[in-house]
Amino acid sequence: MPAGLSIRIALTSFLWQAGSTLTSGVFFNWFVQEAGAKGWMLGLLLALPDLCGLAGLYARPLLQSGWGRRHLWWFSTIVSRLFFVCIPGIALLHHEFPDPQTALWLIILAISLASIFQGIAFAAWSDWISLLAAPPLWGKTLAIRSMAMIATQLLLPLIAGAIRDFAQSQARMTGSNQLLIMVYAGIFLTGVLLQLASLLPMLALPEVVLAQVRRSTGLWATLRESFQQPGYGWLIAHAWCLGAANGLTQAVLAQYQYQILKMSILPMQAMFSLMYLIQLPASWQGGQFSSRHREGFVLTFGTAITASSMLFFYFSSPENWWMIGGAYVVWGAFGAVNVAGPHMALRLSPEGDRSASFAVFRLGAGMAAGLSGIAGAWWLSWQLEASTPENAMAAYQTLFLASLAGRCLASLLACGTWCSQKHRED
Structure with a gap:
């Protein structure tokens, strides 16, 4: 294991997630809704990164062709960010388009291309790190990575959210959204620069170079070998089911908080910060x-605990909007889930x-989340x-219950991985 690997991974993860905070999630949701995205268009915009991320499967042929x-x-990270940086440019020039939908379609194109390359980058990164770190240290390495990413969520979203709320108040006073769009673009560009700095x-x-991709083994043969490992099939079923259940309400939750509960970005970011504060120790325990x-x-x-979020x-309702704070508390358990799942996937590959x-x-779980998000x-x-x-x-509540059922099913499927582990030990 190279000296300082954990520190380097922590720094890279910290910078990447800091940039991701400013270019995705709540800020991106608010940005595209301000730009006029709603309904299936909003679902498509939020689902695209997950849908296109499955292009990470193409990383293997590239590795076989000689790429390190x-x-x-x-390379893939830089290309991905170059496409991503087009988004604030489109936002600044949106008034130049005769049809407002044109800007949204251009954003869709930019996100699609960026997500394809980012999926490849993520697959290559995961394979590389699994070879740099010894298997007994994977739990610690993944936990440190997760904690570094979570640490960025404690204050950065609140600061950026306060800037955004100030710009929005100024826009209302002047009757012009130009300042708000410029603030969005500035926040977005800062995020992209942080992600490039993570390299x-x-x-x-x-x-x-000691563990090359086995050139004689085809893709499907490699996947069959993984599925023959006890518990891998259950793990994939769990991950895809959880991804679909989460994705079903991905755009719905954002729209519900924005349009029904009438929440501003600052209290939402405060709830996110609380969630991430809980995820810090949960990630370490997961490792x-x-x-x-x-x-x-x-x-x-962990999945059973997070499933209860849908009840909150x-x-x-608009009168007791604060109840959703309970959802952010139980989502803290995702800190452990997001370490345990990748660890098991690497161990069985x-x-x-x-x-x-x-x-x-x-990335397959991401694709399930993307398709489910569009459907929802x-x-x-x-x-x-x-x-x-x-x-x-009632329409929102129906989707909340459907997502609750899917999350509970994912918890039951995770029992399959647990039973497989116990059977293997016996």
């Missing part, structure tokens, strides 16, 4: 359990050839068009 993991990650801490680390091969236990109970949304198997786990947004849009404003709440 380190260089493929570096720097890893540049001194070597390419791994400790994973190092002892207890990922199934973490996935089963179900019983909330073929050594030196983990890019494809890990992509099926992580389309169904909600259809229901809202056919209902009165008084009945709109």
